[in-house]
Amino acid sequence: MATSVQHDPAVAPNQTAAQPLDEQPEGRSKRPIILVILALILLVGGYFGWQRYQFGQTHEDTDDAQVEGDVYPIIPRVGGPVLEVKVDDNQVVKKGDVLITIDPADYQQRVDAAEAALAAAEANVTAARTAIGTAQANVSAARATIGVSAANRARLQKDLQRSTFLRKEDIIPQSDYDAVQANLQSTTAQAATAQQQVRVASQQVASAQQQVAVAQAVVKQRQTDLNNAKLQLSYTTIMAPVNGIVSKKGVQPGQVVAPGQQLFGIVASERTWVIANFKETQLENMKVGQLVSIEVDAYPNEEFQGHIESLSPATGARFALLPPDNSTGNFVKVTQRVPVKIVLDKVDPEHPLRAGMSVTATVKVK
Incomplete structure (x- = not known):
């Protein structure tokens, strides 16, 4: 026959009551540590927050x-x-x-053409300067003719005066007197023609000088064309503008x-x-x-x-x-x-x- 086990009512309540008493000190001991950790976190966070605030007041980023x-x-x-x-x-x-x-082939051809045009323009300048020399020589020749005509005219005027006296005295025939008078008139006409030649030759000198100026301007233009052609030729080689x-x-x-x-x-x-x-x-x-x-x-x-x-x-x-x-x-x-x-x-x-x-x-x- 089975026997029932009876528990001592005095012992059982004491045992169940003692169990929570043993656990309660352990929970209470953890609370101060958690509070300290939270306080430290708040202090550190506040410190760094204050530092960040102060940094933000003096810096912009x-x-x-x-x-x-x-x-x-x-x-x-x-x-x-x-x-x-x-x-x-x-x-x-x-x-x-x-x-x-x-x-550079095309640009080299342009350079060659520009050089030929420049040479032709320089030749035109030389020809124009030669024309100036020729015109100045014509002026000198016409002035020399005027001098000779003036001397002949002076001589013939004296001959005419003597021929007029001799003719009045009937010493010379009328034909000689007419010849002297005709020579004087011819010399006077030659002097007028020489003066006209001086004016024409002077105009030729001025025209030749203008031709020289025009030819020199053409030379400058051709030189500019040549420089531009050489510049375009130089652009066919591209070089570094800087270190990099x-x-x-x-x-x-x-x-x-x-x-x-x-x-x-x-x-x-x-x-x-x-x-x-x-x-x-x-x-x-x-x-x-x-x-x-x-x-x-x-x-x-x-x-x-x-x-x-x-x-x-x-x-x-x-x-x-x-x-x-x-x-x-x-x-x-x-x-x-x-x-x-x-x-x-x-x-x-x-x-x-x-x-x-x-x-x-x-x-x-x-």
Whole structure:
């Protein structure tokens, strides 16, 4: 026969009551630690929040910024087939290096034609100067004729006076007297003709001098044409304008290029700067010369130092292809951004900055 086990009523309640008493001190001991941790978190958060607030009162920052650099487009000034391309993408070049050669045959022919035209114009100048000499010789000959005629006229006038006296005395016949008188008249006519020849020859000298001036002007024109032809010929050799790196090459030998067609670009490697687009609400205390710390996404562990060189006189929207026009009636106020140019105080060759890199700029305004 089974016997039932009876529990001591005095012992069982004591055991169940003792169990929560043993757990209660352990829970109470954890509460102060949690409170201390929460207090420390609040203190640290408050400290860093206060530091961030103080930093925000003296600094302005933006991540709407990028590295800029001079990019020189390589554009031919004359057209023609490309004979040779001497560079490739990302190749370092120096100022004066030959980049592209365009076929110079057509331009060399123009130079040759201009040289021939110049030689012909110079020959015309020589001929015009010779004509001046001839006309001046004619003037001298006509003046000499006038002198001879004057001397003959003076002699014949004296002969006529003597012949007139002799004729009155009937010493000489009438025919001799008429001959002397005719010679005097002939000499007078010759003198008049010589004077007319002097005037004509003088006009020829003036005309020849004008022809020389015209011929010299033609020479200058032909010289200008020759210089222009040589200049066009020189444009068939395209050289690097600056030290830099070739980028986006889009030309191959045999390709026919046209004037004004961009073939590739050269990114200057000597100077870069940062353009940071700050909100207009951040510009109140921003001035030229203020220090700037720059963080580049490409070098997260490096910090660059610079300063503000200039602030744009207009917002970026003013230079957009379609600038906003609020007078149309659809007005929505949008905070505008103003480009600020920042230059680096020192160049780090181990961490080169390339145009287009994203950066974060922080300006110390106070």
